[in-house]
Amino acid sequence: MDFVLLSLILLSVGIYGLLTKRELLKVFVSVELIATAATLNFVMLSSSAGIQVGEAFLVLAFSTDTAVSAVILALLVVARKKYGTSDIGELVKPAKTEDKEVEA
Amino acid sequence: MILEVLAIGLVISACLAIFIDEAVYSVAALSGVFLFTSAMCAVSGAVFVAVFQFAVGIGTLAVLFLSGEMLGGKMEKKPKPKNVLLVLASGALFSLPAVFLSVFQTTNSVPPLSFGETLWSLRAGDVVLQGLVVLGVALGIGVVLFEKRRKGEP
Numbered sequence: 193m194d195f196v197l198l199s200l201i202l203l204s205v206g207i208y209g210l211l212t213k214r215e216l217l218k219v220f221v222s223v224e225l226i227a228t229a230a231t232l233n234f235v236m237l238s239s240s241a242g243i244q245v246g247e248a249f250l251v252l253a254f255s256t257d258t259a260v261s262a263v264i265l266a267l268l269v270v271a272r273k274k275y276g277t278s279d280i281g282e283l284v285k286p287a288k289t290e291d292k293e294v295e296a
Numbered sequence: 297m298i299l300e301v302l303a304i305g306l307v308i309s310a311c312l313a314i315f316i317d318e319a320v321y322s323v324a325a326l327s328g329v330f331l332f333t334s335a336m337c338a339v340s341g342a343v344f345v346a347v348f349q350f351a352v353g354i355g356t357l358a359v360l361f362l363s364g365e366m367l368g369g370k371m372e373k374k375p376k377p378k379n380v381l382l383v384l385a386s387g388a389l390f391s392l393p394a395v396f397l398s399v400f401q402t403t404n405s406v407p408p409l410s411f412g413e414t415l416w417s418l419r420a421g422d423v424v425l426q427g428l429v430v431l432g433v434a435l436g437i438g439v440v441l442f443e444k445r446r447k448g449e450p
Contacts, residue, residue, distance in 0.1 A: 198303050198394035202310055205390070209314040217319045217364060221326050224356070225310050228333050231349065239340040247345050248414035252422050254352050259429045261356055265363060266436070272367045 195236035202229035216268045216278040223264065227257045298339055300395050306332035307394070308387030315383045316375050319364040327357050 202225055209222030231250055238246030272278050309328030316322050330353030338346035415422075 193299050193303065194394055194398045197397055198306070198391075201307055201390050201394055205307075205310045205314055213314070215319070217360070217367075218314070218322065220360070221313050221322055224326060225313065225329065228310075228329055231345075232333060232336065235337050235342045235345050236340060239342050244410060245414050247342050248418055250345050251348055251415065252418060252425055254348055255422075255425050255429055258352060258356075259432060261359075263432075265359060268363060268367065278367060 195232060195240070199229045199233040199236075202226075202232065214280045216264070216271060216280065219280070220261070220264045220268070223260065227260070299336060302332050302336045302339065303394055304388060304391040306336065307391035308384055311383050311387035311390065312380070316380070318375060320361070321375060323357060323360045323364050326360070327353070330354075330357065 206222045206225030206229060209218060209225065213219060213222065231253070234246035234250050234253075238244055268278055271283055275283055277283065306329060309325050309332060312325035313322050313329060316325060330349065334346040334349040334353065337343075337349060
């Protein structure tokens with residue numbers, strides 16, 4: 193059983209979701225997967241090596257992870273309220289059309 | 297053996313969370329990711345991290361379920377059983393390298409430190425991180441209030 197490979201697989205799945213999914217909620221899920229991969233890597237390496245620095249660092253890193261979650265959820269709510277959609281492609285469209293109107 | 301089973305469940309849950317289109321089902325699969333991760337941490341002896349992970353995961357999932365239900369709109373289509381089975385099979389396939397291969401050897405070159413000692417020695421970083429979070433929240437509230445005042449909203 194190799195935890196580095198397991199973390200790598202989770203990281204790959206998260207990055208795939210981050211690159212291919214257009215829905216903000218899916219992007220959030222992908223970010224959570226990437227954070228989980230990092231968590232697992234820290235914990236398993238520190239556990240298998242017999243040192244607890246990784247575990248202590250992780251308790252601090254959870255606060256940052258929660259802050260990231262709050263920011264993405266706030267973005268989701270604001271985008272849904274202002275534009276009526278949470279699709280990244282749809283959110284980018286108005287800016288492009290406004291730019292073309294200004295150029296014309 | 298139990299770690300291997302948990303690892304396979306973790307990868308399958310991650311694949312389901314990404315590849316299922318419906319938001320609520322995706323969040324349900326993400327709950328499996330959190331559950332399997334905290335179980336793996338607990339089995340490996342990192343009980344503190346397991347408890348923290350579980351608590352943070354429960355909070356995140358509660359908010360995600362609510363936002364998925366409120367903002368996701370009506371459920372358009374249920375995921376097809378064939379597609380779910382396909383994702384399950386690919387998740388099991390993806391987890392095989394982690395179960396059967398090994399590329400990393402651990403060394404005990406670092407002297408062991410206890411959890412309490414390490415957390416105490418990192419307290420400065422903890423304070424800075426928490427300060428950044430509070431500062432970010434304060435800045436966000438300030439920007440929202442400033443925008444409201446600029447637009448003349450009550």
